[in-house]
Amino acid sequence: MSDSLAQFFSVIDAKERFVVACHIHPDGDAIGSLLAIGLTLKKLGKQVQMICSEGVPSVYHFLPCNEEIRQTITLDFNPQVLICVDCAEKDRVAIDGAIWNLPGLITVNLDHHITNTMFATLDIVYPKAAATGEVVYSLLVKGNYQIDDEIALAIYTAIATDTGFFRYDSTSAFTLEIASRLVQEYDVKPSKVAEQVHEQKSFNSIKLLGEILSKIQLTNEGKVAWVVLDQSMLSKYPVENEETESYVNYARSIDGVEIGLLFKELKPNEVKLSWRSTAAVDVSKLAAYFGGGGHARAAGCNLSGPIDQIVTKVLNFINEYYEAQK
Ligand SMILES: [Mn+2]
Incomplete structure (x- = not known):
């Protein structure tokens, strides 16, 4: 012992x-x-x-x-x-x-x-x-x-x-x-x-999921799927914090995707970024670059600033990560 x-x-x-x-x-x-x-x-x-x-x-x-x-x-x-x-x-x-x-x-x-x-x-x-x-x-x-x-x-x-x-x-x-x-x-x-x-989801969380799914985008030859959940979507469909936790998994579940990202605007200039990955990428290391942490396949970090700038910053960083792998 x-x-x-x-x-x-x-x-x-x-x-x-x-x-x-x-x-x-x-x-x-x-x-x-x-x-x-x-x-x-x-x-x-x-x-x-x-x-x-x-x-x-x-x-x-x-x-x-x-x-x-x-x-x-x-x-x-x-x-x-x-x-x-x-x-x-x-x-x-x-x-x-x-x-x-x-x-x-x-x-x-x-x-x-x-x-x-x-x-x-x-x-x-x-x-x-x-x-x-x-x-x-x-x-x-x-x-x-x-x-x-x-x-x-x-x-x-x-x-x-x-x-x-x-x-x-x-x-x-x-x-x-x-x-x-x-x-x-x-x-x-x-x-x-x-x-x-x-199987006890709120109606709002399912409607919000619909919005999320329609907004997922792919980059890096389909290896990265990302989506933004902003304050306007959250005020249209108010849900509990916990109810948005699983949304990022849909980004990750797309065939060929190695990294799934959900940028959630907690309030103006405050973003929670959730990372999910397949065995190809250790996202705890990528999230650590932004002061976050977690596990190899599931990590998170918090970032301050306007959400569109944060998205650009993170996607550029991931692009550099993939460039460095080549
Ligand atoms: Mn745990």
């Missing part, structure tokens, strides 16, 4: 008051891993506050106990330990930054991003894991903590959503083995999770 793992288990034994937090713009892996760790600690009799400053996207409201996730810590809580799940860096933790200054606070970083900055007292980062949910499952098993139906469903959802329901190349035999065990040993129904995540 690694040092940080052994230390993590002794921290769980020794401490009483825990905060568990996930990343901003939470996805299924963030919420699922947050719940799995939070509920495990509660079962051990610990005082736990589960935090996501942006709240829980409604698509994950089917997960048991999601309503216990709060946006802020209660004033008198005075946590001893902060556990961050699925966060590649400190700035992405969806919590009031004042917590980092608490004297004596032990911080734990449970993650699987290859770009993780190792920002905590204890960094438990497995870049080969398909999801933080996979890291969490391994921890619970190694630590002999009891998994129940609710925790199993949270972990399954974390892994299923982060692997595109076991389609992405991050999906390993171990990923499927965990999923298999969760389905076999607990009350986890894959079809129900898929239905909750994929």
Whole structure:
């Protein structure tokens, strides 16, 4: 057992008051891993506050106990330990930054991003894991903590959503083995999770998808597909943040495309760029050039400036990348 793992288990034994937090713009892996760790600690009799400053996207409201996730810590809580799940860096933790200054606070970083900055007292980062949910499952098993139906469903959802329901190349035999065990040993129904995540879309999100699909463009001999989601489209079809997350996959799914890009205008002069790729390109490296990060096949970065200028800048950069490959 690694040092940080052994230390993590002794921290769980020794401490009483825990905060568990996930990343901003939470996805299924963030919420699922947050719940799995939070509920495990509660079962051990610990005082736990589960935090996501942006709240829980409604698509994950089917997960048991999601309503216990709060946006802020209660004033008198005075946590001893902060556990961050699925966060590649400190700035992405969806919590009031004042917590980092608490004297004596032990911080734990449970993650699987290859770009993780190792920002905590204890960094438990497995870049080969398909999801933080996979890291969490391994921890619970190694630590002999009891998994129940609710925790199993949270972990399954974390892994299923982060692997595109076991389609992405991050999906390993171990990923499927965990999923298999969760389905076999607990009350986890894959079809129900898929239905909750994929078949409860809002009418607006489907209409907006229609606009997006009609605007996708190809460059670099069809190796790059890109599309802009601007404020005018978002005000025509208001949707939750989470609902636009999957749009970029349509750009990537076109035959011959190696890089799919979605430029989302969060507000004027603020753009979130999502990167997806096939095995031909490691987009975590390309996103890192713009100060972002993530995984080889899925990454992101934030850029400031007028959206049309950002599009030009990024497409020029990708063009240079391809020129350099020749
Ligand atoms: Mn993840």
